[in-house]
Amino acid sequence: MTLRTEQRQHIETLIRLSEGRDAPLAGCREVIRRSWQRCVGEYRLDPGQPREVRVLTRQALQEHREPVDELLHVARAGVDQLYAQVARLGYVLLLTDHRGITVDFRGQREHDRALRKAGLYLGADWDERYAGTCAVGTCIHDTRAITCHQNEHFDATHIGLTCTAAPITDPQGEVIAVLDISALQSPRSQESQNFGLSLVNLYARMIEDAYFLHRYRDSLILRYDTAREFVHLNGRGLIAIEEDGSIIAANGNGRALIEAHLARWPAWSPQRLPTAPQLFDGDLGELLGILATGEDQIRAFRVRASGITCFVTLVEPRHRHLPATTANACAEAVPALDGLAADDPAMNRVLKLARRLRNEEVSVLVTGETGTGKEVLARALHDSGRRAGKPFVAVNCAAIPEALVESELFGYLPGAFTGGRPRGMRGLIQQADGGTLFLDEIGDMPLALQSRLLRVLAEREVMPLGADSPVKVDIRLITATHRDMTQMIAEGRFREDLYYRLNGAQLRLPALRERADRHFVIRSVYEGLLAERDEARFLRADAMSALLGHAWPGNIRQLRNALSFALATAEGDEITVHDLPEECQGATLAAPSFKAVTFDGAVADEGRALHDLLDEARWNVSLVARRLGVSRPTVYRRMRRHGLVAPNHRAGG
Missing domain, CATH: 1.10.8.60 (Helicase, Ruva Protein; domain 3)
Structure with missing residues (x-):
């Protein structure tokens, strides 16, 4: 089918649409359907009268370029990089203002005449009201990235083109420019442009963020991402703030974060935005002190609206520095506790509470999965408080045989029971006198002993086995468990009154x-x-x-x-x-690998399998390592294990 025939059929299709017949819209994408309907119903464009390309005069073009001169300066690097990637594929690049006027252009000179005729040129007007359905004009109307492919264009003279455009918005979310790549020829399938759509969208966001950083270069800017590795390189979220934490402006991702906060807490309003510490669930000092913490100057915060963890850095103003009082606004250093975490939000909340509790006498219950470091936290709490230097006695209630728990904890006098030490023994509770007693796995303490422990906590005295009078003790109690204590209480396996004695404050350690x-x-x-x-x-x-x-x-x-x-x-x-x-x-x-086959626990053919692989590769260890997905030292180690030696290395070979 010739281009002229296609154009005639396209015009007939749109004429039927203008006459009120919707049949031509069957199978048409919704975004194109709506644009075609605007063209015939709102703009009153005549599909039977294709319009000539409108290119502005030099003077008129200059009037359009002046308002976006700052953006053009910022966008130049991104425009050049994108064009370098698509030029060899036959694309040209257009950057238009918010009205669809092409204010910057990249194209190949040898195609200059054809490009000018198609409107792919500096100064060309791609406003949907004039040019009809097209990538630039429809992108501006819908404020979204779009591909307009071949006969999806309204004007019949454009149906040979494929065009992909993405909006560039200002910090308030208004379209200020459109980035577009277009080609005179392309495959028939619209899906062939999917990669181009992703690429243009990516560079539009990069230009948008560069413009944001330029506009607010004299302000504090929080830059964040859900991946720590990308924060400095290409953090997706940008929020400009005052030194009191109030928000000045935000990029697209930042605005989405603010909108999510407003949706969850409707009491706030766009006229009364949340502060940055409210968005990221942290103290202002923690946000403004980011650059003074950690090697990479990144800190993790929990996003209040979603609960997810974001990694945040701080971009300092160009011409001023944070006051010394702000830079030093972080919490008092407590080395024993500070070394337990870097910037995990959950751990930082635990450690912040631990700092407040370290000199208090309140009992602390540490919870968390097994292996999360409950004893390490308990010892750090002891070492950072006023009892540091006094005994820290750790007892694993699950590791002591039930028959010995009572004597181990409370101690006994000489002759208290058969098999005891002749001189008796001071119990672990007495050994902790003046310091801290840490009872790990408290949920495994036998029910009968829970009553005696409750008395110790209530009276601050211990009764050794065989004694007639109690002994006064001065201890700070820290307990830990990985069990669900509420469930144990409900099942009658743990005393409720003891639980509340132990749980003066609870510190929950997150899983690794x-x-x-x-x-x-x-x-x-x-x-x-x-x-x-x-x-x-x-x-x-x-x-x-x-x-x-x-x-x-x-x-x-x-x-x-x-x-x-x-x-x-x-x-x-x-x-x-x-x-x-x-x-x-x-x-x-x-990765491709052999596995040992075992019989009765003995390796049967790992050595044979390795020998066969080496033989097949002519004893090229590097090749075998690549096939197995392991390192060369690993292959050599397995060779030694099975006594395998390359033929040219054997004695006498």
């Missing part, structure tokens, strides 16, 4: 998989193990990625065991993903 500072935790545990072993070994990036991606059902205790295993078994001066326990290697296990 929930923490935003997993990288910090992994580094801290690894460096601690290196210090214990007096070693210096590098943890390679592939190992760190696997550790970050693991679910850690056993939490920090499991992490410590995994790293200990890697340090004990790895060869060389670095730890790779293949040195980790297999359950921690994550997606790497999906």
Whole structure:
């Protein structure tokens, strides 16, 4: 079918539409349907009279460029980068103002005449009211990215074109420009332009954010993302704030965050916006002190409206600095507690409360999954308070045989029972006198002993077995459990009155998989193990990625065991993903690999399988390592395990 025939059929289709017959709209995309209806019903465009391309004079073009001169300056780098990517595919690039006038253009000179005729040129007018349905004009009307492909254009002279456009908005959400790529020829399928749509949308957002940063370069700007790695590079959210935390402006993602907050708390209004600390559920000092915390100057916060964790950094004003009082607005340093977390919001709330409790006598109940570091927190609470330097006695209630719990806790006098020490024994409660008693797994304490513990807490005295009179004790009690205490109380397995004695304040530790500072935790545990072993070994990036991606059902205790295993078994001066326990290697296990076949617990054919692979690869260890998805040292280690030696390395060979 010739282009002229297609144009004639297209015009006939639109004429039927203008006569009130909707049949031509069958199968038409909704966004195009609405635009066609506007063209014939609202703009009164005649499909039978295609319009000539309208190109503004130089003077008129200059009048359109002046209001967006600042944007053109900011957008230049993005425009050049995008055009460099699409030029070889036959596309030209247009940047228009909010009325659809092309104020910047990139195209190939050899196609100059054809491009000018098609309207793909500097100064061309792509307003939907004049040009009809087209990517630029319809994008401006709907304020959304769109592809207008071939015969989706209203004007018959445009049906050979494919055009993809995305809006660029100002900080108030109003369209100030449109970024468009267009081609004179393209495949018939509209889906062929999907990648171009994503690309144009991406660069439009980049230009929009660059313009925002330029406009508010003299203000404080919070930059955030849900991925820590992208915050400095391309953080999606931008919010300009005053030094008191009030919001000045925001980019698209920032406005969406504000709108989500307003939707959840309708008492607020666009005239009375929430403050930045209300959005991110933190103190103003924590937000303004970001640049003074952490190596990467990023801090994690919980978003109040959604509960998700965002990573935030602070972009300082160009010509002024934060006052010293603001930069130092962070909480008082408490080394014993501060070293337990980096910037995880849940952990920071726990540690903030722990700082307030460290010098109080109130009993503390630490809850959380097994392995989350409950004893570590209890010891840090002790070491940071006024009882530091006094005894810290830790008791695992689940590890002591039930028959010995009473004597271990309360102690006994000489001859109190058969088999006891001749001189008796001071119980653990007495040993903690003046300091802190930490009862781990308190949920496993036998019910009969719960009454005696309750008395100790009420009277601050302990009755050793065989004694006639109690002994006064001065202890601070911290308990911990991974159990559901409310359920245990309901089932009659734990005394309710004791629970409320223990739960003067509760600190809930998040699971490792929930923490935003997993990288910090992994580094801290690894460096601690290196210090214990007096070693210096590098943890390679592939190992760190696997550790970050693991679910850690056993939490920090499991992490410590995994790293200990890697340090004990790895060869060389670095730890790779293949040195980790297999359950921690994550997606790497999906790589092609042989598996040992076992009978009665003995390896049967791992060595044979490895020998066959090596033989097939002519003993090229690097090739075998790539096929198995493991490192070369791992292959060599397995070769030694099975006594496999390359033929050219055998004695006498």
